[in-house]
Amino acid sequence: MTDGLEPEPAAAADLFGEHIAKGRQFTEALARHGEERGLVGPLELPRLWTRHVLNSALVAPLLRPGRVGDVGSGAGLPGLVLGIMRPDVSFVLIEPMERRVAWLERQVDELGLANVEVVRARAEEAKLKGALDQVTARAVSALRTLIPITAPLLRPGGELVLMKGAGVDGEIGAAEKAIRKYKVHDAEVLVLGEGVVSEVTRVFRATVG
Numbered sequence: 001m002t003d004g005l006e007p008e009p010a011a012a013a014d015l016f017g018e019h020i021a022k023g024r025q026f027t028e029a030l031a032r033h034g035e036e037r038g039l040v041g042p043l044e045l046p047r048l049w050t051r052h053v054l055n056s057a058l059v060a061p062l063l064r065p066g067r068v069g070d071v072g073s074g075a076g077l078p079g080l081v082l083g084i085m086r087p088d089v090s091f092v093l094i095e096p097m098e099r100r101v102a103w104l105e106r107q108v109d110e111l112g113l114a115n116v117e118v119v120r121a122r123a124e125e126a127k128l129k130g131a132l133d134q135v136t137a138r139a140v141s142a143l144r145t146l147i148p149i150t151a152p153l154l155r156p157g158g159e160l161v162l163m164k165g166a167g168v169d170g171e172i173g174a175a176e177k178a179i180r181k182y183k184v185h186d187a188e189v190l191v192l193g194e195g196v197v198s199e200v201t202r203v204f205r206a207t208v209g
Helices: 010-035 045-055 079-085 098-111 145-154 168-174 174-183
Strands: 067-071 090-095 116-120 131-136 154-164 185-192 201-208
Touching: 010 045, 010 079, 010 098, 045 079, 067 079, 067 145, 079 090, 079 098, 079 116, 090 098, 098 116, 131 145, 145 154, 145 168, 145 174, 168 174, 168 185, 168 201, 174 185
Parallel strands: 067 090, 067 131, 090 116, 131 154
Antiparallel strands: 154 201, 185 201
16 A cells, blocks of 8 residues: 555445446555645545545446536546446546646556546637536536536536535525526535545536526
8 A cells, every 4th residue: 555545444345336446546546646746735645535536436326327527637536536436427537737637548548447538628618529418526616617617518408516515505605697697407415425434525416508
């Protein structure tokens, strides 16, 4: 195990199921190279599984077979984690920074993820082949900024599945203008992982158009 890396929590094998070997491979690679590549901060190794990997893994059951975009994929959280867990879903990881794109492409290759492609672009400038069925994002920006760059990527009736922090209710209030403009409806906040992991995951889920 990489020095300083949080021991694998018991919940990891349950969440990843048959894909746990690739989950471990990705987490080890992120622990080895994440700080030097500017993917995770120096204090994150002791909570890498809990705060980052399992935090992302909890979103997997919310996804449907189809095309899912991960905006600002960065270290691959949640995009690579979800790509590992849901081989029945096609993922497009959208990331503007060249060194992060190189990391994502290397991990896709090393993990053998035939269901994942990486696109180097800002979300608002991404030239995708067709609209997406769902879009996710983690730790990118507040909803009032995030909705205008994610909603246009979706087909009519597509779904936002955005990972947010404890202040998400306040973000919803501040995003009322964007919610109206982009015809965002049936919005809800889901709290995932209670009783399973030590840090729950909050997701803003809504339909667009």
